[in-house]
Amino acid sequence: MADDLMKRVAILGSTGSVGRQTLDVVRSFPEHLSVVGLAGWSNSELLEAQIGEFNPKITWSRGLSEETQNVSDGLEEMATHPDVDVVVVATTGFSSLSPTLAALRLGKTVALASKEAVVMAGSIIQREIQSGGKLFPVDSEPSAIWQCLQGESSEVSGLTLTASGGAFRDRSLDQLDDVTPEEALAHPTWQMGAKITVDSATLMNKAFEIIEARWLFGVDWDRIQAVIHPQSIVHSFVEFHDGSVKAQLAFPDMRLPIQYALMYPERISGGFAERMEIEKLGSLEFYPLDDTKYPCYREGLKAARLGGTYPAALCGADDVAVELFLGGKISFLAISELVKRVLVEHKSGDETSLEDIVSVGNWARIRAHELAGI
Ligand SMILES: NC(=O)c1ccc[n+]([C@@H]2O[C@H](COP(=O)([O-])OP(=O)(O)OC[C@H]3O[C@@H](n4cnc5c(N)ncnc54)[C@H](OP(=O)(O)O)[C@@H]3O)[C@@H](O)[C@H]2O)c1
Incomplete structure (x- = not known):
């Protein structure tokens, strides 16, 4: 890799598992990677520590104090900031979709961990890639x-x-x-x-x-x-x-695919x-x-083949079902039952706009809560 090549990176979801591992990669290659943007959500303490260490130009989170927060419109604005070359998208669920599309439309490189964006809006993202947006999977x-x-x-x-x-x-x-x-x-x-x-x-x-x-x-x-x-x-x-x-x-360690996406097209020694x-x-x-052992897997592939807004309904319902299971509100097996019930109620046309996708995703979240009675 050319010694003078420095990529300016923004990390959406820097306080999460992928976000923290991305910062490990940045720490290993300070001559090639610099952090210009960091965004978290609820973990302000960790985000403030990361800001202290990396001194990024732009920062955002739901809970950041006003003095440290200098991008008001959130993830999309950070993803499209002129000082950002590569946007690492590593937030959970729906929040990944609009910044991913916004960055691709501007021709920035997206290093995408948040697969939900592609699950919900695969054909739209595919069109953006065909029109020149660069998306590297993480x-x-x-x-x-x-x-x-x-x-x-x-x-x-x-x-x-x-x-x-x-x-x-x-x-x-x-x-x-x-x-x-x-x-x-x-x-x-x-x-x-x-x-x-x-x-x-x-x-x-x-x-x-x-x-x-x-x-x-x-x-x-x-x-x-x-x-x-x-x-x-x-x-x-x-x-x-x-x-x-x-x-x-490779041995299971997310830092290798993260490093590959950040350094592409070079392979570089000295990583993890x-x-x-x-x-x-x-x-x-x-x-x-x-x-037959994995009903969620079956429902997921069924929704994918049905196409339209079914995958958006799938993501919304699964988000809520997993949240309810983690909160001790429903059983493990109820995750797939809840997802299935939401999908059965959903009706979709073949053509879908981004607005349809977002509105169906939101509907599925609300409907999953209603069906669970919580
Ligand atoms: N972890 C992996 O090894 C791995 C591997 C492949 C793909 N992925 C994908 O990468 C994505 C992130 O996974 P993860 O394991 O890193 O998750 P995680 O540890 O739960 O981290 C999620 C990150 O997103 C932020 N966040 C949560 N809700 C948000 C919202 N509504 N708006 C904006 N930001 C929000 C969190 O901020 P706070 O922590 O500050 O609340 C955190 O920084 C997921 O889509 C996952 O499927 C992960």
Whole structure:
């Protein structure tokens, strides 16, 4: 990487799991990355500490004191600020959509962790990418596909994403009724925020990633699948028409895909990736994903194939269902039931505008609360 190349980075969601790991990457490469924007939400104490360390030009959060907050209109304004080259979008849920689109429309590079933006508005985001917006995936499985596609110009014949199987991989569905949020949050291989960890236990997260892969890489639904891979070392496979299959491997650590997206197109040494001694890896296992064990995964893919505003309804309903489960208000198995009930009530046309997507997402949140009686 050229020594004089400095990328100016804004991090939306800097107080979260991906946001904090992005700052680890920035700390490792001060000669290539500088922080110009930091945005959090409720954790003002951590945000103020980050501001003290990185001294960014622009800052925003719901709870920041007035003297330290200097962008009033929030995430979208930060994402489009003229001093920002790369916007890392790592906020939960709906909040990721408008800043992602705003940055893409201005031709900025978006390093996207928040897959919900693509799940809700995949076709709109795809159009922005085709019109010149640059979106680099930060999620490890889509990042693996992106890495495998480098230097390839022919169409792929199939994508296979791996899934650890989450906290309850070795239990049957009827053993899950009384599992607690603490048990669901004990992910076997990844350290992540609460929402995505529960989505990993229900495998809704894998449905979201398949939807993300479909829109980012333009591959039909029938050519994308997921398999269970308990070790989380192979992150995805890409199969080409000549029968050749490429895979990307790394120990589970989000800082590697974050670093790849921030440094792209360069690979750079000195990051966090633990060196892989292939001879010590032992056996890597892959199993078919039994979707009868994962009703959220089935609902997610069903909504994706229906298209229109169904994925927005899916995201809204899942957001609320997971929130209610984490708050001890509904059971683990009620997550998929609630999502299903919202989707059954929803009706969508084929063409959707951004306004439709936002309004359906909000409707699904309200309806999920009503159906849960909370
Ligand atoms: N963690 C991972 O390893 C991982 C991997 C792949 C993809 N992702 C995706 O990356 C995104 C973030 O995940 P995470 O695990 O980092 O989540 P997290 O730890 O819960 O962090 C979420 C971040 O978003 C902020 N936030 C919450 N609600 C917000 C709102 N309404 N408006 C604006 N900001 C808000 C939070 O601020 P406060 O903390 O200040 O409240 C925090 O900075 C998710 O979409 C997830 O699916 C995560």
